[in-house]
């Protein structure tokens with residue numbers, strides 16, 4: 001099977017490539033990039049004139065919910081949502097039931113993904129047993145089973161000694177520790193950003209400091225141990241100042257930001273829509289602008305959705321008791337394209353670097369490049385394709401999106417995974 005993507009703007013930051021060209025896929029590999037490439041009768045030709053052709057987008061932070069919470073999402077539905085959203089690979093968080101703290105759960109996820117998944121799935125192992133934050137998980141066994149990183153995402157590691165040991169021990173395997181930075185004592189049962197709006201709404205706030213003190217602590221521990229630290233879903237300007245200082249001193253730390261923290265602020269909570277309840281919370285406009293600038297300048301390395309699907313029953317409750325999370329995979333790319341790329345605030349090159357090259361490099365996984373001979377994971381985006389978000393068309397079981405009804409541009413047009421056409425014009429083909 002061969003596929004020819006004809007006449008798109010091919011942007012591959014890994015090779016400093018930005019030109020109008022054809023891309024030929026043969027088997028599971030990129031066969032050639034060039035002008036007017038020849039085809040034979042077996043080649044499926046897709047006209048991508050006017051579109052962006054990029055190395056496959058990798059979402060390094062998703063919740064696939066399987067095993068244990070299959071009413072919220074499964075590996076089958078989550079990977080279809082990823083393909084529909086323009087992603088060729090996802091890394092999934094271990095807060096499943098049972099928690100992915102054993103080789104058996106890691107193996108289960110990988111086998112299920114291989115059998116029925118539509119995109120590549122890279123499991124992230126739990127850092128501590130049961131993600132309880134008290135005793136390290138069997139890290140070597142998790143790595144040998146295929147975990148690409150360790151994290152207790154959803155459950156901050158409150159014990160600094162445990163975090164220290166995780167950063168120390170993971171050095172042996174050269175994998176990152178992904179930290180969900182939240183001091184639970186400071187967060188104190190809050191449900192939104194602590195500020196003027198939380199006061200007006202009468203909702204308990206989570207101060208930005210709840211994130212910032214943990215960012216500072218984990219950076220100190222990364223410096224102490226020499227471990228690889230990755231900061232998940234940063235939300236506050238203060239976190240960025242600490243990150244800046246750490247990077248300027250050469251500490252091994254990377255960070256990600258989500259589309260919702262780039263596109264929304266705490267004002268979105270004003271209608272008490274529980275789909276705006278997310279952890280960390282949507283913060284102030286000043287924080288939002290700082291995140292945008294940090295992404296543009298590369299201080300924040302990567303984009304990631306933190307796709308957190310929940311059922312309608314879960315979310316159809318009072319704001320205080322609703323679970324945190326946004327179903328993000330199927331709106332992520334057009335949101336960032338519409339708000340940041342189309343407005344000239346983020347270049348295509350930087351978008352692709354942050355959502356393809358960087359995640360591949362941080363997790364040390366295949367992809368992030370269109371080099372000839374490499375694996376054919378490709379994302380095509382149609383910058384002019386405009387349509388409204390409709391959660392009823394989501395492949396994800398999680399319809400919990402605060403973007404319902406929003407008109408967006410720059411939808412993903414084609415997703416190719418290891419040479420297989422898995423999505424075309426929004427329709428998943430498997």
Ligand SMILES: NC(=O)N[C@@H](CC(=O)O)C(=O)O
Pocket residue numbers: 063095153154155180277278279280306308309323324325326
């Ligand atoms: N990010 C979220 O808002 N939700 C996450 C867990 C979490 O990080 O709280 C989830 O798993 O639902």
